Amino acid sequence: MKSVFCFLLFVFSFNIFEAQVVYEPxxxxxLGESREIxxxxxxGYNNDVKKTYPLFVVLDGDYMFEAVAGNVDYFSYWEDMPEAIIVGVNQSENREQDCLYSEQNSLPIESGANFFEFIGDELIPYMQNKYRVGNFKVAVGHGETANFINYYLLKQQPIFQGYIVISPELAPKMNAFVTDRLQKFESKTFYYLATTTNDISTIIKGTEDLNKNLSAIDNKNLFYYYDNFERASHYSVPTHAIPKALEDIFSVFHPISKDEYKDKILKLETSPVEYLVEKYQTINDLFGIEKQILINDFKAIEAAIEKKEEFQYFEDLGKLARDEYPNTLLGNYYLARFYEENGEPKKAMRTYQSGYSFEEIGGITKDLMLEKADAIKADFGY
Incomplete structure (x- = not known):
């Protein structure tokens, strides 16, 4: 386990050198003092480019920042999540004071209340003013700070849309607070909770009780995920939980996988093209990112149309491909397939032929287009 942990730290450190990292007071x-962030x-971040990024606010930045930053950089490199800005707050000397809450009502008091306001009223506005921060924000905490980030859920208009809650040392009333609040959310909220079989006994009990309550919530706006990792310790569980949390929270951003294709797309009773459009609209709605539809995803929808023999959907797929990749063969190929499968061979032949002046893409070549046109010509004697 120790060797694996060291390897992960090496990977995270290597990735961070590729990204732009700033340390500043x-x-x-x-708080009445300076903190290192x-x-x-x-x-390739450029503040002049009109592009926004999700923001991760990482508590316990002394040891959690590198783990989050490395994973975010890695996942975004492979386009499994959007590129993001990460800010970590060092708390090694102030953790207990920062997380202070009342024994009577479990809410932040004194130095804890000050730290709560520091994050919401100072740090996040600073990041928004200085960098191209989008609307989607994620809070990350571990142990005491994992409990603390839940307080932002209780605000009437929460500043975070995602919560990564790892081995939380829950305040006495936190289970009830979180359960009640997440039942009522009217906007999409992502909540990831994790513990380990080797965790501290009180944390295991509190996390299992919270999971039981959250699993029973019926709210279409709540996207809830839970993991109980085997053998990891309280201190190593973040290295397991963080990549899993990123995979879960940003699952809609992933290219269409084999599971998504098999479990969702092939079972659709509606248009698979509409499913594809809605997938990317959701990415835009959640993360403020106008992501170009991947060729891989066009191919997945093409395969579903072929398998289910619902060839009428090739027309919509062709029109969508023309919008997304107007200078390529993709749109003409799908439209020609539509005409060919729906009894219009002459129109199909001409559409294959007209694509010759466009760029090749995703295995669709000019030779392929001409071969298909020639095959129709030979079959029908045109």
Missing amino acids: FHSNK KIQLPR
Whole structure:
């Protein structure tokens, strides 16, 4: 386990060198002191480009920042999640004071209330003013800070849309607070909870009780995920939980997988093309990113149309391909398939032929287009 942990740290450190990392003191009026913060910007980040990024706020930045930053950089490199900005807050000397809450009502008091306001009223506005931060924000915490990030759920208009809650040392009333609040959310909220079989006994009990309550919530706006890892310790569980949380929260951003194709697309009773459009509209709605539809995803929808022999959907797929890749053969290929499968061979032949002036893409070549046109010509004597 130790060797695996060291390897992961090496990978995270290597990835961080590729991204832009800034360490700086941040003076807080709320705290009455300066705190060191760590900021990682995406590779090739340019503040002049009109593009926004999700923001991760990482508590326990002394040891959690590198784990989150490395994973975010890795997943975004492979386009399994959007590029993101990460800010970590060092708390090694102030953790207990930062997380202080009342024994009577389990809510932040004194230094804990000040830290709560520091994050929401100072740090996040600073990041928004200085960098191209989008609407989607994720809070990450471990142990005491995992409990603390739940307080932001209780605000009337929460500043975070995603919560990565790892081995939380829950305040006495936190289970009830979180359960009640997540039942009522009217906007999409992502909540990831994790523990380990080797965790501290009180944490295991509190996390299992919270999971039981959250699993019973029926709210279409809540996207809830839970993991109980085998053998990991309380201190190593973040290395297991963080990549899993990113996979879960940003699952809609992934290219269409074999499971998504088999379990969702092939079982559709409606248009698979509409499914594809809605997938990318969801990405835009959640993350503010106008992501170009991947060729891989066009191919997945093409395969589903072929398998289910619902060839009428090739027309819509062709029109969508023309919008997404107007200078390529993709749109003409699908439209020609539509005409060919729906009894219009002459129109199919001409559409295959007319694509010759466009760029090749995704295995669709000019030779392939001409071969298909020639096959129709030979069959029908045109």
